[in-house]
Amino acid sequence: MAVAGQQSRASHSFTLPDLDYDYGELEPAISGEIMKLHHTKHHQTYITNFVKALEQLEQAEKDGNAEAIVKLQGAINFNGGGHVNHSIFWKNLAPSKSGGGEPPEGKLASAIKDEFGSLEKLIAKMNADGAALQGSGWVWLGLNKDLKQLAVQTTANQDPLASKGLVPLLGIDVWEHAYYLQAWTDYKNVKPDYLKNIWKVINWSDVSSRYEANL
Ligand SMILES: [Fe+2]
Numbered sequence: 001m002a003v004a005g006q007q008s009r010a011s012h013s014f015t016l017p018d019l020d021y022d023y024g025e026l027e028p029a030i031s032g033e034i035m036k037l038h039h040t041k042h043h044q045t046y047i048t049n050f051v052k053a054l055e056q057l058e059q060a061e062k063d064g065n066a067e068a069i070v071k072l073q074g075a076i077n078f079n080g081g082g083h084v085n086h087s088i089f090w091k092n093l094a095p096s097k098s099g100g101g102e103p104p105e106g107k108l109a110s111a112i113k114d115e116f117g118s119l120e121k122l123i124a125k126m127n128a129d130g131a132a133l134q135g136s137g138w139v140w141l142g143l144n145k146d147l148k149q150l151a152v153q154t155t156a157n158q159d160p161l162a163s164k165g166l167v168p169l170l171g172i173d174v175w176e177h178a179y180y181l182q183a184w185t186d187y188k189n190v191k192p193d194y195l196k197n198i199w200k201v202i203n204w205s206d207v208s209s210r211y212e213a214n215l
Helices: 030-063 068-091 106-116 119-132 180-184 190-201 204-213
Strands: 137-144 149-156 165-171
Touching: 030 068, 030 180, 068 165, 106 119, 106 149, 106 204, 119 137, 119 149, 119 190, 137 204, 165 204, 180 190
Parallel strands: none
Antiparallel strands: 137 149, 137 165
């Protein structure tokens, strides 16, 4: 995030990250059409509005307008959080030909077994918590760095997992915009089906790297 007093918060400071795969490569778990819209429209809009809010903040700081600065915090948190969360989400996914869906190994696999009993139990918990989430939000596998302990947590809207004191390892977007188009095609029980199928394209190698980098 830009630092107060920084010379410029030009729009190129925050740009849409490229994906490591083509939009259609996560099918049938996630349709290519949804991936394209989610990346180019939804994520891009968070970035656009984040940059806009930061530019307004810069002006408010110059003007010494405390009221305007306080008022901008909501837009900064929401849109900045949207950028942070989606940037993690894209990396947490991979086509099956690139290892998507292959179970974790090593230290993360052991930690999941210790904390949840098995990978299947972790998945069941994240699916249940994600399905039960009211409104828009995310379900996460996070790390409590102090306790060196894994935890499942949900966040509302675009709150980043850091707001709950956890390091994000794996985030699943349970906003309707992540799956709604599949309501009329493959997914009858839309949200539970989306959650059930997304595990086929989870990039556990990326999740493991985030875990080991924070131990
Ligand atoms: Fe999203």
